[in-house]
Amino acid sequence: MAYHTSTLVFALFSIFFASALADPTTYNVVSLGAKADGKSDSTEAFLSAWKSACDSENPATIYVPAGSFYLQQVAFSGPCKNNAIIISIDGTLVAPSDYKVIGNSGNWLLFEHVDGVTISGGILDGQGTGLWACKTSDGGCPKGATTLEFSNSNNIVVSDLTSLNSQMFHIVVNGCQNVQMQGVKVTADGNSPNTDGIHVQSSSTVTILNSKIGTGDDCISIGPGTTNLWIENVACGPGHGISIGSLGKEQEEAGVQNVTVKTTTFTGTQNGVRIKSWGRPSSGFARNILFQHALMVNVKNPIIIDQNYCPNNKGCPGQDSSIKISDVTYQDIHGTSATEVAVKFDCSSGDPCSNIRLEDVKLTYQNQAAEASCNHAAGTSSGVVQPTSCL
Numbered sequence: 001m002a003y004h005t006s007t008l009v010f011a012l013f014s015i016f017f018a019s020a021l022a023d024p025t026t027y028n029v030v031s032l033g034a035k036a037d038g039k040s041d042s043t044e045a046f047l048s049a050w051k052s053a054c055d056s057e058n059p060a061t062i063y064v065p066a067g068s069f070y071l072q073q074v075a076f077s078g079p080c081k082n083n084a085i086i087i088s089i090d091g092t093l094v095a096p097s098d099y100k101v102i103g104n105s106g107n108w109l110l111f112e113h114v115d116g117v118t119i120s121g122g123i124l125d126g127q128g129t130g131l132w133a134c135k136t137s138d139g140g141c142p143k144g145a146t147t148l149e150f151s152n153s154n155n156i157v158v159s160d161l162t163s164l165n166s167q168m169f170h171i172v173v174n175g176c177q178n179v180q181m182q183g184v185k186v187t188a189d190g191n192s193p194n195t196d197g198i199h200v201q202s203s204s205t206v207t208i209l210n211s212k213i214g215t216g217d218d219c220i221s222i223g224p225g226t227t228n229l230w231i232e233n234v235a236c237g238p239g240h241g242i243s244i245g246s247l248g249k250e251q252e253e254a255g256v257q258n259v260t261v262k263t264t265t266f267t268g269t270q271n272g273v274r275i276k277s278w279g280r281p282s283s284g285f286a287r288n289i290l291f292q293h294a295l296m297v298n299v300k301n302p303i304i305i306d307q308n309y310c311p312n313n314k315g316c317p318g319q320d321s322s323i324k325i326s327d328v329t330y331q332d333i334h335g336t337s338a339t340e341v342a343v344k345f346d347c348s349s350g351d352p353c354s355n356i357r358l359e360d361v362k363l364t365y366q367n368q369a370a371e372a373s374c375n376h377a378a379g380t381s382s383g384v385v386q387p388t389s390c391l
């Protein structure tokens with residue numbers, strides 16, 4: 001009897017461990033009805049794959065094979081029953097080319113309230129050209145959809161993903177913790193409106209590595225409430241550079257702190273490394289920022305702080321930014337400026353920039369010394385600094 005009991009217990013343990021260690025269940029979207037023809041609507045198949053993966057007690061994989069899959073807006077919503085969902089994409093996901101279909105829905109592919117999701121590979125084709133043409137020719141167009149948004153989610157990995165021609169921002173990280181992105185490629189026309197590459201806000205512990213971003217707006221934009229952000233080995237251009245801000249749009253706003261931007265190349269961009277705030281009162285701030293090892297190739301404003309942002313002079317004339325900018329280091333920034341003023345610190349008169357540090361900065365304009373311009377900015381310089389520091 002004792003013998004039989006232990007055999008039974010052993011058998012039960014074996015079954016338990018075998019299922020716990022089993023390969024994650026895989027849901028192939030084609031088996032669930034998706035069509036790789038680029039025009040049949042595969043939205044329901046993707047939603048059903050998501051529901052199965054999200055309801056699974058064990059790790060689960062959603063597989064998207066090669067081919068082109070047309071999707072309307074998809075919300076991949078949690079919370080899920082496991083925290084290890086992998087979406088492995090060999091194919092291309094295609095948005096509706098008629099911008100009216102998703103142009104007012106805010107986003108195209110949304111992940112919300114999820115924990116532990118990895119997206120690996122794939123191309124996201126936002127089909128934004130029609131909306132860009134509308135925006136540049138007449139008014140009355142929808143705002144447009146973000147291609148890929150993570151909202152109120154944790155422990156997200158995005159690797160080797162390409163985002164093309166988004167209607168609006170390509171990738172948004174909002175209200176998230178612990179997000180890693182690597183090998184991301186963003187491509188959109190240099191004149192496409194509001195097509196920021198990656199936008200991060202209200203999030204902490206986000207890393208963006210080994211990525212290549214060419215677009216019509218900021219390559220990376222960093223909004224209020226961003227802390228512990230690490231950006232390394234990113235090539236930007238065309239585009240508006242890497243920008244902290246615009247900050248101070250709202251009166252009550254969380255600050256930005258501990259941002260590292262390391263080993264970047266900017267080619268033909270409007271800005272290199274920028275901090276920007278609206279010229280009006282706000283509770284926000286930007287501090288403990290490090291810009292290290294940047295190469296500028298023909299960049300209009302390689303180093304810029306602009307605290308007097310006030311588009312169309314609406315809602316701010318005569319006012320002053322109260323976003324306090326402090327402890328910002330520029331270390332080993334070199335290359336060419338496309339304008340004479342290569343370093344510009346235009347800070348708030350009421351809350352001047354403090355502890356700005358320039359270390360080994362060498363920027364030239366047409367093979368000559370460029371210029372630096374300071375307004376309400378204090379700090380130090382060390383090493384070779386050209387143009388001569390105005391701090």
Ligand SMILES: *[C@@H]1O[C@H](CO)[C@@H](O)[C@H](O)[C@H]1NC(C)=O
Pocket residue numbers: 205227228229230258260
């Ligand atoms: C700053 O952020 C990095 C990650 O980007 C993190 O490793 C580090 O601990 C943070 N420093 C502080 C003082 O919070």
